[in-house]
Amino acid sequence: MKKKLRFNSSVIHGGQSPDLAYGAVMPPIYQTSTYAQKAPGDHKGYEYSRTHNPTRTALEKSLAEIEEGSYGFAFSSGLSAIDAIMKLFTPGDEIISTNDLYGGSFRLFNKIFKKFGYKFHFVDMQNVENIFNLITEKTKLIWIETPTNPMMNIIDIKSVVKYAKERKILVAVDNTFSSPFLQQPLLLGADIVMHSATKYLSGHSDVILGAIVVNDLNLSEKLAFIQNASGAVPGPMDSYLTLRGIKTLHVRMQRHCENARAIAEFLSSHSAIKKVYWPGFKSHPNHEIAKSQMKDFGAMISFIPQDLSYKTALKVIKKLKIFTLAESLGGVESLVGHPASMTHASIPKRDREIVGVIDSLVRFSVGIEDLEDLVEDIDQALK
Numbered sequence: 001m002k003k004k005l006r007f008n009s010s011v012i013h014g015g016q017s018p019d020l021a022y023g024a025v026m027p028p029i030y031q032t033s034t035y036a037q038k039a040p041g042d043h044k045g046y047e048y049s050r051t052h053n054p055t056r057t058a059l060e061k062s063l064a065e066i067e068e069g070s071y072g073f074a075f076s077s078g079l080s081a082i083d084a085i086m087k088l089f090t091p092g093d094e095i096i097s098t099n100d101l102y103g104g105s106f107r108l109f110n111k112i113f114k115k116f117g118y119k120f121h122f123v124d125m126q127n128v129e130n131i132f133n134l135i136t137e138k139t140k141l142i143w144i145e146t147p148t149n150p151m152m153n154i155i156d157i158k159s160v161v162k163y164a165k166e167r168k169i170l171v172a173v174d175n176t177f178s179s180p181f182l183q184q185p186l187l188l189g190a191d192i193v194m195h196s197a198t199k200y201l202s203g204h205s206d207v208i209l210g211a212i213v214v215n216d217l218n219l220s221e222k223l224a225f226i227q228n229a230s231g232a233v234p235g236p237m238d239s240y241l242t243l244r245g246i247k248t249l250h251v252r253m254q255r256h257c258e259n260a261r262a263i264a265e266f267l268s269s270h271s272a273i274k275k276v277y278w279p280g281f282k283s284h285p286n287h288e289i290a291k292s293q294m295k296d297f298g299a300m301i302s303f304i305p306q307d308l309s310y311k312t313a314l315k316v317i318k319k320l321k322i323f324t325l326a327e328s329l330g331g332v333e334s335l336v337g338h339p340a341s342m343t344h345a346s347i348p349k350r351d352r353e354i355v356g357v358i359d360s361l362v363r364f365s366v367g368i369e370d371l372e373d374l375v376e377d378i379d380q381a382l383k
């Protein structure tokens, strides 16, 4: 049996071995749609690239290893991965989801799957009791995102799992914000872990890709069927880029977290800032849970200016030079976003303000540049 690798080794070697054809150390980019067969059905395991492609297989094995799961699946985007998970269910099924949710997931649930007869409930999962009150015999899935976006609330994965297991309800975790470097939901008992690999996994803002990892054979067969039948697969080039990104996940995440910690502290001591949302603060309401289920506190920070005005928030965003105003997160470069008008624009104003996404909220994705440059940039913008 192959020796099980520790995390920092598995990101580099997980699922990969020198290429059988020429010994290429890096997985080749098999840019092909089809594969020669000796006789009908007599092939080397690959017949058509929607079903399988060797570059994608290498990525899928790597994804499974770094999430400590048995089966990995790559999709053409994070949302198409969520779409595939939703197709495990049928009309009438009920799904309980975090209320403070990635805007695109909310849109997919509410504007697409609701129409097909699915019933969604959106609740504040910081208090796990809120979930229990909504359970019926039709509840099939609990959808967790932690830390949440953009309020950085933390949900206690283990507590949700314990309750769900007793009732045979599946638990899925969108692990995009943490990456498996910080948090491995399958080890906490979740059934499904999902990623927008567009973010930290690929890490360089140059690819759109989604991932799912599970342990259960039956679940994996259903997902493989959906992946092939619906066909939202990534190409070999994007699979390769994601594999390349994963090889430095551990060193990037260390620096992301280091920089974020210093910036969160800088912001919270700044007189122009009213409130900073980052789970690493002892005063954060879910700090203890974050400490117990995450290795560090991540590199996403949200804040509001002292005067709570949209105008001030906009001014700060405009004055920043290194932090680029853009959608997305998790790349090596620092980005700034305005959730109310960008990532969360698809959520009605009243709904988003209930969870705290007010017009003056600003979100940072802290990159891995020199900390001093980042702090100086923020300082001049706040002045």
Ligand SMILES: *Cc1c(COP(=O)(O)O)cnc(C)c1O
Binding pocket: 077, 078, 079, 080, 102, 104, 105, 145, 149, 174, 176, 177, 195, 196, 197, 198, 199, 208, 209, 210
């Ligand atoms: C970006 C994102 C998604 C969607 O992923 P895409 O790759 O953009 O389709 C889902 N969940 C979270 C938390 C995200 O940040």
